[in-house]
Amino acid sequence: MATTTPVGQESSISYGAYPFTYANGLQISLDATTPLTQLDISAGVTIDSTDTFQMINPSTIVINGLAKGLNGLDTGTLAAATVYSVYLISDPVSLQPIGGMLSLAGPLSAVGPLMPFSYSAYRLIGYVTTAAGAATFLPGYWTAGSSGFRLFMYDAPLATAVTAGTSTSYANVNLYSAVPNMNNVPVLVNSVFTPTAAGSALNLQPGNATGAARTVLGQVAAVVVNSVSTVLAQTVTISTIPSPVVNYKVVGSVAVNVEGYYWAI
Numbered sequence: 016m017a018t019t020t021p022v023g024q025e026s027s028i029s030y031g032a033y034p035f036t037y038a039n040g041l042q043i044s045l046d047a048t049t050p051l052t053q054l055d056i057s058a059g060v061t062i063d064s065t066d067t068f069q070m071i072n073p074s075t076i077v078i079n080g081l082a083k084g085l086n087g088l089d090t091g092t093l094a095a096a097t098v099y100s101v102y103l104i105s106d107p108v109s110l111q112p113i114g115g116m117l118s119l120a121g122p123l124s125a126v127g128p129l130m131p132f133s134y135s136a137y138r139l140i141g142y143v144t145t146a147a148g149a150a151t152f153l154p155g156y157w158t159a160g161s162s163g164f165r166l167f168m169y170d171a172p173l174a175t176a177v178t179a180g181t182s183t184s185y186a187n188v189n190l191y192s193a194v195p196n197m198n199n200v201p202v203l204v205n206s207v208f209t210p211t212a213a214g215s216a217l218n219l220q221p222g223n224a225t226g227a228a229r230t231v232l233g234q235v236a237a238v239v240v241n242s243v244s245t246v247l248a249q250t251v252t253i254s255t256i257p258s259p260v261v262n263y264k265v266v267g268s269v270a271v272n273v274e275g276y277y278w279a280i
Contacts (some may be wrong), residue, residue, distance in 0.1 A: 037062050038280040042159035043101055043141045046077060051151035052093065054078045054101065054143060056115050057159065061103065061280055063136040064127060068107045070138060076103075078115040080152065085114040089128035093117075093150040096192040101141040102127065106134045117143070120195045140280050142167065142195050155275070163280035172205040172272035180269045185220065185262040190248050193273040194259050198250040203274040204261060206231060208240045215266035222249035222260030233267060243274060 040059020047055075056076040063070055078086050078101070080093040085104070098120040105113045111133055118128035120142055127137045144153045154170035177188045194200050199221075208217040210233020217240075218227040229244040248259035263271055 038140070038163040039161045040159060041072065041103065041140050041280070043143070043157040045152060045154060049079075050154070052080045054080070054115070054117075054152070056101070056103065056140070059159070061138050061140065061163070063105070063107075063138050065136070068105070068136045070103055070105050070113065070136060072103060072113050076113070076115045078117060080117060080150075085116065085131045085134070087116065089116050089118045089130075091119075093145065095145050095150050096147045098142055098144050098192065098195055100128070100139055100195070101143055102137045103140050104128070104130060104134050104137045107136050109133055120197075138280065141165065141278065144169075144173070144193065147192065164277065165280065166275060166277050168203075168275035169273065172274050175271050175273065177263065177269065177271040180263060180265060180271065181267075182264055183266065185218070185264045187222065187251060187253060187260045188263055188271045189253055189258050189260055190273060191253075191256070191258040194248050194276045195278065196250075196257070196259050198259075200248045200259055201245055201277040202248045202259075202261065203276065204229075204244045204246050205272040205274045206240075206242050206244065206263075207270040207272070208233065208242070208265065208267060209237060209269070210235075210240065210267040212236045212266075217265045217267070217269050218263065219244055219246050220262045221247040222251040222262060224249070224262070248276075 038061040042057035044055050046053035060071050099117045100120040102116045104116050116128045146153050156168050158166045173193045215233040217231040219229040231242050246261045250257050251260040
């Protein structure tokens, strides 16, 4: 005898064939009423991390970063200057309502969040970052639509520790507090470059690269050149912590900021 899922409740159903990075909808946004600590996930559909279950979200989910468990943080408390993974989670056995969850972003994201009782299916659908001085979400914008390839943009470029860099040999820019801590994340790097002379160069490269992936040339001495470059952040161990890194070298000085990054569901 066939069974049906109650209206307004999620179902996780076995799914045999699907497009690559299949996702539709699931728009992430800051909650209109409580944007500092709450996120919304819109209606949509995707496949769970094992490519077994179709996860159907019929209506908006609100995740409260100050809460724990389903529709909250998986463990601990919301911290400042931290990138969190945003998951869609579901229960394919007893069909409890679908939900969302935050968990620390990083190499362990592949194993999923600490799940509530009876929930076993999940999909990483995006990321959110907290402010440097407070455990509140930084404003930004997430793309959605019918593709699993997505873009996040900060409302304003996020400064890194390199605010007046002058290194003439390649030096690390640690993006740990600005982008997901994963290898080969495409990052939109906003550079504010003040050349020493006409023809002075700023070079940017992925953290483990040997060549200049991006070169910005100054036209006139001391005249600022503002540019945006797509550079892969690659994992480099800094002070024993694996971190997402790009490198820079410059003839002059530079501020390196992050405008956003790409990811795939």
